[in-house]
Amino acid sequence: MSSGELSDAEFLRAVETVNYPGKFGHLSHLRLAWLCLRAHGFEGGLERIRAMVLNFATTLGATDKFHETMTRAWAESMQAALDATPDLDTFEGFLAAHPRLLDVRLLGRHYRKETLDSPAAKAGWVPPDLEPLPSRRQASR
Template identity: 75%
Template sequence: MSTGELSDAEFLAAVEEATYPGDKFGHRGHLRVGWLCLRAHGFEAGLERMRALLRDYATALGAAEKFHETITRAWAERMQAAVDETPELGSFEVFLAAHPELLDSRMLSRHYRNETLSSPLAKASWVPPDLEPLPSR
């Protein structure tokens, strides 16, 4: 199963119910959750929804320790800037085609030193970038 085999509603429901296979939920799955949440709720509420979905999904799969606050918010910031740039794009696949840079899971290394993202503080709470600022939203 890939994230593209399900409708947006089915995908979100599968993540929310933790029935989406954990071994298939990679970077693209995280992006899709973010895109859906940000488009539906705007930045602040979308970020809260994204956090809850990802934290609960990881917990349900027995991997609660994988949730990382700074990484989640930094990706939400990057994605919101892209959504703001192209709000008319109505499908996730079209959105990714317009913003292929988001598919680079190492993108945050432009904004953060590895030591910063690896820190317990960054995992538990928001830490602003220490290299290059995130795009304005």
């Protein structure tokens, strides 16, 4: 079974139990964010994303891959897109409406490479230093 054939519940369970079929790449991260943010709002969703990605990385012995600024910046971008199109109820429809999210270099519009590569950005939240992230509603759902 490929990751695209998993239901949302199966996908979340596979990530939680680190039994994800195949590579957990950009599209998988986007799907995780989409599910968590829709279910828990921004703050709760961000915490859930952090916990799941850290658990996944820790279990695989790759804790050094977790990057706080990238995690939050992607969550901010995803939440802004969710806020703009709240009635889209499929991940595929969401991506079709927001194809820019598929660009793995998207954060390069908002951050200098040196900023994202810094230990401070990896360990904690660093705001954009080129262009602000898309606006999201400030209230959690």
